[in-house]
Amino acid sequence: MAPAVPENARPSATNGAQLWLVRHAQPLIAPGLCYGRLDVAAEPAATRACAQRLAQALPQRLHVAYSPLLRCELLAQYLQALRPDLTYEPEARLREFDFGQWEGRAWSDIGQAALERWVQDFAAHRPGGGESLAEMLARVAHALQQARERARTTGQPQLWIMHAGVARCVAWLQALGNAQNAVRLPQAHEWPRQAPQWGEWQRIDLL
Numbered sequence: 001m002a003p004a005v006p007e008n009a010r011p012s013a014t015n016g017a018q019l020w021l022v023r024h025a026q027p028l029i030a031p032g033l034c035y036g037r038l039d040v041a042a043e044p045a046a047t048r049a050c051a052q053r054l055a056q057a058l059p060q061r062l063h064v065a066y067s068p069l070l071r072c073e074l075l076a077q078y079l080q081a082l083r084p085d086l087t088y089e090p091e092a093r094l095r096e097f098d099f100g101q102w103e104g105r106a107w108s109d110i111g112q113a114a115l116e117r118w119v120q121d122f123a124a125h126r127p128g129g130g131e132s133l134a135e136m137l138a139r140v141a142h143a144l145q146q147a148r149e150r151a152r153t154t155g156q157p158q159l160w161i162m163h164a165g166v167a168r169c170v171a172w173l174q175a176l177g178n179a180q181n182a183v184r185l186p187q188a189h190e191w192p193r194q195a196p197q198w199g200e201w202q203r204i205d206l207l
Contacts, residue, residue: 017151019144020058020159021167022201024071025050032106036165037098037130042071050199051078058083059157063150065091065143066161075161086159093143096163100130123185133191137183140169144206151206158206164195167202171195174204 025046029035066076068090080088102110110128118127123134147158160166171192176184196202 017205017207018157018203019147019151019206020062020157020201020203021170021196022050022054022075022159022161023164023167023196023198024067024075024161026198027071032108034099034102034105034107034110034128036096036103036163037069038103039069040071042074044074046199047071047075048078051075051082054079054201055082058086058159060085062086062157062159064088064159064161065094067094067096067163067166068092069095069163072161072163079161091143091160093139094160094162094166097133097136097165098131100126100128102128102130119188122188122191134183134185136165137169137172137185140166141173141183144170144173148206167195168192170204 025042027035027040027042029038029040064076064079064086066072066088072094073090076088076090080086107115114127118125123137124132126132143160147160150156150158168191171194172186173183175192
């Protein structure tokens, strides 16, 4: 797999086999709280700055799919105002991980014992009664395979406005080599830690 390439604000050569992965700006939420599917907004000025840099860097004929959570939707709206030539659609499969009853709680209140139960059964456990990592990987794998099919049939470059959890799922799936195959589920120590920083992006090769 070719390494993901961090982007800056200058235009670059892009072809239809590439997928841009853009992370939303920093959310407006207190530090130390658990949030995934929790629908919190992002910092407006940082979101606008990200949209401005993206608008300068993105090629034409690009298809934008975005998580319907507010912190991603706001970036899509700002970008659309600057680049109305692109196509946009919400994509529920790009939502962040669902922590169930943990959402909005302090990690310190959730407790070490609950976290250890998750780590011991990392892919199948549903923290807070929410979503398992296996379920999230399945939905992201389906979206990734659809992006590959779009690349083959249209040659259209694509962009996802998404979350750190989605970026880590993509990294895991790309490392496996083929999202069409049965996805090998990770142990906790194998899970990718890196993701784009707030309001930053990377590109991956789809084909």
